[in-house]
Amino acid sequence: MAGPGKCFLVTGTPGVGKTTLIMRVFESLKVNPSLKLQGFYTREVRRDGQRVGFEVVTLDGRTAPLASNISTVETLRWPSVGKYKADVASFESLALPELQVREDTDLFIIDEVGKMELFSSSFFPAVLRVLESNIPVLASIPVPKFGRDIPEVARLRNHAGATCFTLSVSNRDAVREQIRSLLEDLLIKH
Ligand SMILES: Nc1ncnc2c1ncn2[C@@H]1O[C@H](COP(=O)(O)OP(=O)(O)OP(=O)(O)O)[C@@H](O)[C@H]1O
Known part of the structure; x- marks a missing residue:
């Protein structure tokens, strides 16, 4: 079980x-070369100004496709979220090794624990192992849809060590500074 206050969750409507x-929290922490940061974030893939999918990016800059709206014979059988088809194998190949618990890891960054990522049956168990490792975590989760969280997301939110911040345009800069300061305090090596 994670100790109290080591899992920071951010949530909020898409695009907030x-x-x-x-x-930004990652950029400021990585200035300290002694910190070992592990994880991934997700970002849009655009072509000619249009969003055509999403990719997963490791903290050291390696990328792999996460989802695409371009249909091929291969993608027909892939699980979908809206108009996007999730490339589970591609996601797993890059994201799962990043969630491997190592003795010297200082912080895990997981952006995000969402529907696309959860199509991977290995992903949430890996997230739970991270939580159980007692190593600090900064993760993003989607807002509840129709008032309900995805069950895995509910488990994270209800985790004993988790603090969840709901972002809005007016509080996002203050919340960022709050999380940055909490993490800096937690990660300072004595
Ligand atoms: N603190 C901020 N100040 C100014 N612009 C911001 C800030 N945070 C986000 N933005 C802008 O808002 C847009 C969406 O931000 P971002 O991709 O971080 O949102 P998100 O909540 O992760 O979205 P999604 O849920 O779709 O992944 C980006 O263009 C980003 O530059």
């Missing part, structure tokens, strides 16, 4: 700034 917050 969850990924941006996580990336």
